[in-house]
Amino acid sequence: MLSYQHHYHAGNAADVHKHALLAWMLDYLMHKDKPLSYIETHAGRGLYDLGDAAATKTGEAAQGINRLEAAFAPDHPYRLRLDATRAAHGATAYPGSPLIAALSLRADDCLHLAELHPGEHALLASHLTPYRPRLRQEDGFAMAHTLCPPTPRRGLLLADPSYEIKTEYDSIPRHFAQIARKWNVGILMLWYPILTSGTHTAMLTHLGATFPDALRHEVRFPPVREGHRMTGSGMFVVNPLYGLREEAARLSRIFAAKG
């Protein structure tokens, strides 16, 4: 039974970290006139309203996008996707990662999204309809194993699990190793929380041993509530793009200045 729903957390500091890196990477990939595949294993509903009761109840966006947005240049790909989302859906709209991808891709690129939760899947289908994604209501890693290597072969996979099931920390390094064996040119991105309990650290040790050349980037921020266990956001990137380290360093400076 899935209980996590991202609309309570949309636009929080972890989303800013994840979505800014994603938007930058997709923008970079567009410089080459060659189609690509975008695969996302845990998509969520794709579009959020930061003015709705769920978002205002937690106040996480206030500490995330509302606090950090002005630190990004107006022509940063993340700012451009935010602007496009607000222009289409209203001033309090916020794009999830599938919409950031959809707004970045071209007509001959392929958009593959998995979302297991029936309600979230239905919303994702309605929000993304204009972009004609290939949607599945199934386990995201099962979809990735079926698709990889995808056509087009060039591309990027984002895994953004909710980590509701604690075995996910054990199984993810295995999934990544299997996917990378079949799709050695694919860029694989994994988001993970930085937890006071340190639950995420063994997973990173395994990933680091399998992928010694991967980029691991982390930012820290104050917990959203007293006693909240998440104190930062991490991204592990296999086959990082040229220039990603510099972009990650820019993001580190933004978070450090606003900390």
Ligand code: SAM
């Ligand atoms: N990536 C989204 C974004 O940044 O906008 C947020 C995704 S949210 C953190 C994780 C989503 O994964 C939830 O909507 C949840 O219902 C879904 N989910 C949980 N387990 C799943 C699974 N095994 N396969 C696919 N989706 C799953």
